[in-house]
Amino acid sequence: xxxxxxxxxxxxxxxxxxxxxxxxxxxxxxxxxxxxxxxxxxxxxxxxxxxxxxxxxxxxxxxxxxxxxxxxxxxxxxxxxxxxxxxxxxxxxxxxxxxxxxxxxxxxxxxxxxxxxxxxxxxxxxxxxxxxxxxxxxxxxxxxxxxxxxxxxxxxxxxxxxxxxxxxxxxxxxxxxxxxxxxxxxxxxxxxxxxxxxxxxxxxxxxxxxxxxxxxxxxxxxxxxxxxxxxxxxxxxxxxxxxxxxxxxxxxxxxxxxxxxxxxxxxxxxxxxxxxxxxxxxxxxxxxxxxxxxxxxxxxxxxxxxxxxxxxxxxxxxxxxxxxxxxxxxxxxxxxxxxxxxxxxxxxxxxxxxxxxxxxxxxxxxxxxxxxxxxxxxxxxxxxxxxxxxxxxxxxxx
Amino acid sequence: xxxxxxxxxxxxxxxxxxxxxxxxxxxxxxxxxxxxxxxxxxxxxxxxxxxxxxxxxxxxxxxxxxxxxxxxxxxxxxxxxxxxxxxxxxxxxxxxxxxxxxxxxxxxxxxxxxxxxxxxxxxxxxxxxxxxxxxxxxxxxxxxxxxxxxxxxxxxxxxxxxxxxxxxxxxxxxxxxxxxxxxxxxxxxxxxxxxxxxxxxxxxxxxxxxxxxxxxxxxxxxxxxxxxxxxxxxxxxxxxxxxxxxxxxxxxxxxxxxxxxxxxxxxxxxxxxxxxxxxxxxxxxxxxxxxxxxxxxxxxxxxxxxxxxxxxxxxxxxxxxxxxxxxxxxxxxxxxxxxxxxxxxxxxxxxxxxxxxxxxxxxxxxxxxxxxxxxxxxxxxxxxxxxxxxxxxxxxxx
Numbered sequence: 076x077x078x079x080x081x082x083x084x085x086x087x088x089x090x091x092x093x094x095x096x097x098x099x100x101x102x103x104x105x106x107x108x109x110x111x112x113x114x115x116x117x118x119x120x121x122x123x124x125x126x127x128x129x130x131x132x133x134x135x136x137x138x139x140x141x142x143x144x145x146x147x148x149x150x151x152x153x154x155x156x157x158x159x160x161x162x163x164x165x166x167x168x169x170x171x172x173x174x175x176x177x178x179x180x181x182x183x184x185x186x187x188x189x190x191x192x193x194x195x196x197x198x199x200x201x202x203x204x205x206x207x208x209x210x211x212x213x214x215x216x217x218x219x220x221x222x223x224x225x226x227x228x229x230x231x232x233x234x235x236x237x238x239x240x241x242x243x244x245x246x247x248x249x250x251x252x253x254x255x256x257x258x259x260x261x262x263x264x265x266x267x268x269x270x271x272x273x274x275x276x277x278x279x280x281x282x283x284x285x286x287x288x289x290x291x292x293x294x295x296x297x298x299x300x301x302x303x304x305x306x307x308x309x310x311x312x313x314x315x316x317x318x319x320x321x322x323x324x325x326x327x328x329x330x331x332x333x334x335x336x337x338x339x340x341x342x343x344x345x346x347x348x349x350x351x352x353x354x355x356x357x358x359x360x361x362x363x364x365x366x367x368x369x370x371x372x373x374x375x376x377x378x379x380x381x382x383x384x385x386x387x388x389x390x391x392x393x394x395x396x397x398x399x400x401x402x403x404x405x406x407x408x409x410x411x412x413x414x415x416x417x418x419x420x421x422x423x424x425x426x427x428x429x430x431x432x433x434x435x436x437x438x439x440x441x442x443x444x445x446x447x448x449x450x451x452x453x454x455x456x457x458x459x460x461x462x463x464x465x466x467x468x469x470x471x472x473x
Numbered sequence: 474x475x476x477x478x479x480x481x482x483x484x485x486x487x488x489x490x491x492x493x494x495x496x497x498x499x500x501x502x503x504x505x506x507x508x509x510x511x512x513x514x515x516x517x518x519x520x521x522x523x524x525x526x527x528x529x530x531x532x533x534x535x536x537x538x539x540x541x542x543x544x545x546x547x548x549x550x551x552x553x554x555x556x557x558x559x560x561x562x563x564x565x566x567x568x569x570x571x572x573x574x575x576x577x578x579x580x581x582x583x584x585x586x587x588x589x590x591x592x593x594x595x596x597x598x599x600x601x602x603x604x605x606x607x608x609x610x611x612x613x614x615x616x617x618x619x620x621x622x623x624x625x626x627x628x629x630x631x632x633x634x635x636x637x638x639x640x641x642x643x644x645x646x647x648x649x650x651x652x653x654x655x656x657x658x659x660x661x662x663x664x665x666x667x668x669x670x671x672x673x674x675x676x677x678x679x680x681x682x683x684x685x686x687x688x689x690x691x692x693x694x695x696x697x698x699x700x701x702x703x704x705x706x707x708x709x710x711x712x713x714x715x716x717x718x719x720x721x722x723x724x725x726x727x728x729x730x731x732x733x734x735x736x737x738x739x740x741x742x743x744x745x746x747x748x749x750x751x752x753x754x755x756x757x758x759x760x761x762x763x764x765x766x767x768x769x770x771x772x773x774x775x776x777x778x779x780x781x782x783x784x785x786x787x788x789x790x791x792x793x794x795x796x797x798x799x800x801x802x803x804x805x806x807x808x809x810x811x812x813x814x815x816x817x818x819x820x821x822x823x824x825x826x827x828x829x830x831x832x833x834x835x836x837x838x839x840x841x842x843x844x845x846x847x848x849x850x851x852x853x854x855x856x857x858x859x860x861x862x863x864x865x866x867x868x869x870x871x
Contacts, residue, residue: 114825118832122813143800143825151803151821159817380832402541403548415520419557423549427512427541434516434778437832 076316077240077289079347079368085464089339089366092459095347097163097240098287099155102130104347104368105455107354107448108165110376113138114148114158117376118437119445121160127414127446128453132160133371136233136242137169137225141218145233153238164239165371169225170265170293170321171352173212174248177205182252186352187324187331197252209264211245227271231290239288241349243319244272246293248351251323258297258323265295266309273313291317291349298325300337307341318342319349320367328358335365342366356385356392356451360467363455375448379440382429384408385447390472394422396440401426414446474714475638475687477745477766483862487737487764490857493745495561495638496685497553500528502745502766503853505752505846506563508774511536512546512556515774516835517843519557525812525844526851530558531769534631534640535567535623539616543631551636562637563769567623568663568691568719569750571610572646575603580650584750585722585729607662609643625669629688637686639747641717642670644691649721656695656721663693664707671711689715689747696723698735705739716740717747718765726756733763740764754783754790754849758865761853773846777838780827782806783845788870792820794838799824812844 077097084091093104102108109116109124111132116124124132134154139145151157154164179185183198204215211226227245234242245268247261269292276290292315296302310318320338324331335350342348347368353359354372362370375385382397386409394401394408407417408425416425416439428436455465475495482489491502500506507514507522509530514522522530532552537543549555552562577583581596602613609624625643632640643666645659667690674688690713694700708716718736722729733748740746745766751757752770760768773783780795784807792799792806805815806823814823814837826834853863 113829113831114822115831115833118836120833120837121817142829143821147801147821150801151819157819157822157825159822403545405549419519421549421555423541423545424512424555424557427555431511431540433511433513434832434835435513435518438516438836439518 076287079317079345081345083459083462085459086462088364088464090363090459090464091366091368092456093347093368095368097289099164099240100130100162102163102369103456105359105363105452105459106130106369107359107452108133108349108369108371109445110371110373111158111160112373113142114154116441116445117380118441121158123438123442124160124445125162127442128449129445131163131165131369133165133167134237134239135169135172136166136230136237137172137214139166139237140169140233141216141223145236149236149238153236155238163241165241165349166234166237166239166243167351168230168234168243168245168293169212170243170246170248172214173205173207173246174250174322176214176217177203177207178250178253180204182250184251186248186322187251187326187328207247209267211268212247227268228275231272231275235288241289241291241317243291243293244269246295246321248322249295249297251298251326253297253323255297255299255302258299259302262295262297262302262306265293266306269293269310269313273315289316291315291319293319293321293351294338295322297323298330298334300333303334303337304341307338311342311346315346317347317349319351321351324353328361331358332361332365335362335367339366354448356471357467359451360455360465360470363465375444376441379444380437382440384425384440385444387411387447387451387472392472396422396425397429398426408443409447412443412446412450414443416440416443474685477715477743479743481857481860483857484860486762486862488761488857488862489764489766490854491745491766493766495687497562497638498528498560500561500767501854503757503761503850503857504528504767505757505850506531506747506767506769507843508769508771509556509558510771511540512552514839514843515778516839519559521836521840522558522843523560525840526847527843529561529563529767531563531565532635532637533567533570534564534628534635535570535612537564537635538567538631539614539621543634547634547636551634553636561639563639563747564632564635564637564641565749566628566632566641566643566691567610567612568641568644568646570612571603571605571644572648572720574612574615575601575605576648576651578602580648582648582650584646584720585649585724585726605645607665609666610645625666626673629670629673633686639687639689639715641689641691642667644693644719646720647693647695649696649724651695651721653695653697653700656697657700660693660695660700660704663691664704667691667708667711671713687714689713689717691717691719691749692736693720695721696728696732698731701732701735702739705736709740709744713744715745715747717749719749722751726759729756730759730763733760733765737764752846754869755865757849758853758863758868761863773842774839777842778835780838782823782838783842785809785845785849785870790870794820794823795827796824806841807845810841810844810848812841814838814841
């Protein structure tokens with residue numbers, strides 16, 4: 076089982092420098108966990124990830140169960156052996172897919188409604204592919220349209236086979252457009268599922284080989300103060316050695332930061348906290364100030380593939396490498412960056428590769444963006460190591 | 474200008490061990506030159522190529538002129554600086570596109586007609602996108618449909634700007650279905666274009682910075698003995714310091730090997746010979762025996778992307794990693810291979826990545842296939858270093 080030590084607390088915020096020790100290595104926190112949905116970070120390989128300083132990966136139980144299958148990964152010796160990434164692994168439970176393939180489609184939103192600025196109402200984007208009941212979630216497979224059942228117990232079994240160091244129970248991730256009443260019901264159900272997951276965990280815990288795994292709890296409750304506070308206390312009382320914050324984070328950044336404050340105030344200090352699916356640089360700074368230790372987010376790698384490269388030297392924090400203004404630009408993506416891409420390639424070359432549709436582009440862009448996330452977390456840890464709170468104005472270009 | 478030294482000749486064949494020295498490094502021959510059409514080997518980067526032992530790359534003037542443009546690459550300091558590959562570069566002239574976008578489409582064939590086994594006649598696959606005249610070739614751009622003119626002189630100018638170490642004059646690559654009469658006319662035109670290229674080369678050679686470049690000649694003549702012999706003598710007499718064998722190589726492997734023997738008999742021994750676009754393991758062995766020093770071929774990297782992995786341990790020399798039989802296979806792609814992919818990843822993982830459409834797959838597969846080509850050339854050179862001729866039965870699984 077993993078352990079967590081707080082090495083230094085910041086003055087003036089809940090920020091803390093920590094060390095999370097898992098069976099497959101240590102994670103210096105606050106840390107960014109790279110998203111490897113189907114067992115690999117898209118376009119990168121384990122050697123690449125080590126080279127840019129990635130400390131841990133998060134895979135997705137829903138996607139891995141559909142393909143190649145949890146049993147198959149288990150037969151191959153688990154995710155570490157199968158994927159070649161022998162450092163710390165996390166696996167998400169499938170709870171996010173309850174949302175993204177369900178209400179997220181029906182409501183046309185992300186975890187924070189304001190990802191579509193100006194939206195005041197839901198804008199349906201499709202039909203739900205999920206049926207929820209007390210028993211669990213039934214999904215329509217994105218691969219072949221068949222129905223697949225996930226229960227709190229089956230998700231624990233699957234994650235035992237996948238063998239990640241940190242695993243999560245099945246939860247219901249709600250939408251920012253769900254009513255207070257629905258959010259409260261979903262939250263209560265998530266709590267009952269957490270109890271069932273824990274029961275399955277303790278039952279299985281002694282008989283299966285992967286006894287080095289740690290089960291985190293997930294706090295839900297949307298952007299409602301009483302629900303979030305109650306959920307945080309409930310999950311903490313169940314004694315999970317780590318806690319993830321999931322579900323709707325409201326309709327604005329302000330609501331998200333409030334949610335984190337409420338949760339932080341209810342949780343025991345010595346428990347590591349993971350924020351699911353959030354990862355813009357600005358959000359990370361604010362979340363660290365509210366006591367979050369680890370983050371995962373697909374955006375930095377997805378943005379890379381779409382042509383958006385992070386640059387701590389740019390005003391906006393990013394540049395669109397497809398833009399004609401980079402056609403003849405001999406400079407590196409980010410002059411302050413120490414990644415192999417910035418050391419050896421120009422903006423003009425990356426612009427050319429993306430325009431030409433060359434596969435080489437996707438990996439180089441991914442490595443640069445990941446390195447930028449890693450460097451950003453290093454900056455934050457350096458401040459915390461001095462007892463200082465990370466500050467948006469100090470860390471981000473203005 | 475590059476220089477070539479024959480270090481050892483084989484007994485019993487025309488095979489030779491050589492050392493080709495360019496302004497950007499040495500190439501131990503016989504060597505496989507990796508195809509980097511638009512300035513990059515698809516899915517790989519320069520560090521990858523060094524890691525698997527690739528010695529040289531070949532880019533394509535036609536594609537690079539269309540995008541990003543020869544002037545632009547020139548402004549960036551040439552292909553070496555622009556691409557980050559600082560070892561030897563070659564550039565093909567666009568002559569292959571005269572064929573592949575022209576008669577190749579009309580006749581529905583590759584350079585060896587038998588790539589479509591059993592074909593006895595042309596099978597048209599589309600309309601030619603090329604208009605040929607004594608002046609040069611006019612192409613319809615694959616990017617925007619506009620017409621682009623290539624002349625022997627413009628192709629030299631473009632390659633001066635691209636700055637490859639070894640460059641090729643514009644030629645007309647004929648189809649195996651062209652008549653003897655047409656092939657003879659095209660061959661004569663190629664000779665006149667070679668003279669014009671050489672005139673442009675010597676005129677420009679003193680005034681542009683890239684004086685370290687070498688212009689090879691190209692031998693044409695299809696699969697007709699008298700035409701091939703005459704073309705080889707003509708090109709040799711023009712004093713090119715290197716010679717490439719281009720165009721139709723007939724309608725069978727046997728015809729191809731005969732063509733190589735005719736050409737080899739006519740060429741001076743001390744001139745390095747490049748075989749354009751050929752690169753199956755079997756063909757390479759036979760071509761080395763007929764005095765070929767360097768090869769380029771897109772097949773090993775294209776096959777990788779399509780799921781065909783080379784394996785010197787397999788009977789067929791390859792395996793289709795998409796096949797269900799590899800779903801649970803924990804072994805490496807090729808137990809005899811020393812590449813990073815075989816060291817760290819299983820067939821099951823690569824199977825999963827390809828099935829899941831993960832970008833990571835394409836690079837790993839590419840690196841493995843390139844490493845296999847490099848190892849194969851190393852085996853051939855090891856035999857030649859002992860004065861032995863490479864032998865198909867000894868080198869290839871049966």
